[in-house]
Amino acid sequence: MISVPQIIVMIIAGIGAFIGMSKQKEGATWGQPLAIVCAIIAIVAALWSAIGTMTGAPSKQAGEREIEFQKVQTRKLGMHLAEKYAGSKAIVIKDPFNTDASRPNPLLDGLKAGIGSSIQIVAEVFPPLPAGYNEGGEGEMMAPMETWYTAKVMQDILKNANVDYDMVITCIVLPAGGLIHLKGKKVVFAGGSPYEYAAAIANGLVVAAVTYKPDAEYDDKPVPSDLQVAFDKRYVLITTDNIKEVAGKYAELFKQN
Numbered sequence: 681m682i683s684v685p686q687i688i689v690m691i692i693a694g695i696g697a698f699i700g701m702s703k704q705k706e707g708a709t710w711g712q713p714l715a716i717v718c719a720i721i722a723i724v725a726a727l728w729s730a731i732g733t734m735t736g737a738p739s740k741q742a743g744e745r746e747i748e749f750q751k752v753q754t755r756k757l758g759m760h761l762a763e764k765y766a767g768s769k770a771i772v773i774k775d776p777f778n779t780d781a782s783r784p785n786p787l788l789d790g791l792k793a794g795i796g797s798s799i800q801i802v803a804e805v806f807p808p809l810p811a812g813y814n815e816g817g818e819g820e821m822m823a824p825m826e827t828w829y830t831a832k833v834m835q836d837i838l839k840n841a842n843v844d845y846d847m848v849i850t851c852i853v854l855p856a857g858g859l860i861h862l863k864g865k866k867v868v869f870a871g872g873s874p875y876e877y878a879a880a881i882a883n884g885l886v887v888a889a890v891t892y893k894p895d896a897e898y899d900d901k902p903v904p905s906d907l908q909v910a911f912d913k914r915y916v917l918i919t920t921d922n923i924k925e926v927a928g929k930y931a932e933l934f935k936q937n
Contacts, residue, residue, distance in 0.1 A: 745902070754788070754789075757868070758792070762794065769845045771804075773834070773848065802841075805841050878934040881923045888918070894932055
């Protein structure tokens with residue numbers, strides 16, 4: 681039987697997931713992580729009474745499931761890129777909060793599995809965290825990423841990589857005004873939000889983007905073994921070829937003029 685505290689936790693987590701998805705659509709970098717964390721909390725709370733004797737197991741299983749889904753997200757994207765843009769040389773912009781090689785990085789792992797040897801990743805870069813962040817401790821509040829990850833910072837980290845490249849795959853949202861500085865490159869969104877970039881996708885400035893579907897399914901079932909089935913459960917791949925179809929079905933993914 682589900683207890684009152686469990687119900688309260690599930691309700692709060694559900695609200696948090698809704699807010700996270702809404703903010704992701706508006707371009708906020710923290711929207712997707714918030715939605716994922718809240719979804720995990722809601723699933724764990726729902727499962728706790730059924731398998732309460734397995735202390736710690738629900739949380740672990742939910743976390744592992746979410747990691748696998750994130751790998752599915754970028755593996756499918758990587759396979760698309762490998763098919764369409766084989767021979768490209770890519771710089772990957774990573775999440776600055778997950779750069780420790782000893783920690784799981786499912787978005788990057790899935791991407792590499794998907795592209796295989798068809799696309800060469802010539803550099804992995806990330807914007808530096810604000811001064812004092814590490815010294816102050818991760819528990820302290822910090823300014824939103826959009827206030828310190830600027831177009832100038834993006835230009836600097838790409839320039840400092842000192843490599844030849846024709847593709848930029850970003851696992852985080854582009855900074856304001858960043859896209860104009862990537863003219864001539866094939867830009868790919870492996871993370872972040874395509875909310876403000878419908879026109880850029882239609883015009884081929886952004887060649888591919890993957891994001892959560894508004895009708896994504898969250899449950900406690902194992903990740904489907906079929907990659908396409910697993911991907912379709914939560915994500916949508918947006919390209920120049922299908923942007924009109926996607927925008928027609930999921931208008932809320934894009935900013936309306």
